[in-house]
Amino acid sequence: SCVFFERIEKLVVCTCTEPALQLLSKGLFPCAPTEPSLAVDLNVLDFAKELFVNAAPNTTAWCETLEGFLGSCKFKLTTRNTLRIRFGNAMHWYASLMDKKNLMVHDYLN
DSSP states (O other), X not given: OEEOSSOEEOOOOOSSSOHHHHHXXXXXXXXXXXXXXXXXXXXXHHHHHHHHHHSXXXXXXXXXXXXXXXXXXXXXXXXXXXXXXXXXXXXXXXXXXXXXXXXXXXXXXX
């Protein structure tokens, strides 16, 4: 499943290259490097990252809100109560990679 602000979609990846690379090329970040069961739109992760800078990080509240909102739009995840863990994994690794990238760019420029 791929989580966007306004929808959830199914996406099939081929076995020709790593799933994570295929997802990243489509603007999605996987919840796991191999065999990801969820991918999140990079815009959603950017928004959540900025939100968590200005408010206490709370992936449980974020995920329950997102699930409720998407559910009201007739989009449901097939498994219950797993968005929090998978979204949390994607958010953690996305934020870690972005922080590392920013540090490397800063070091390079200085």
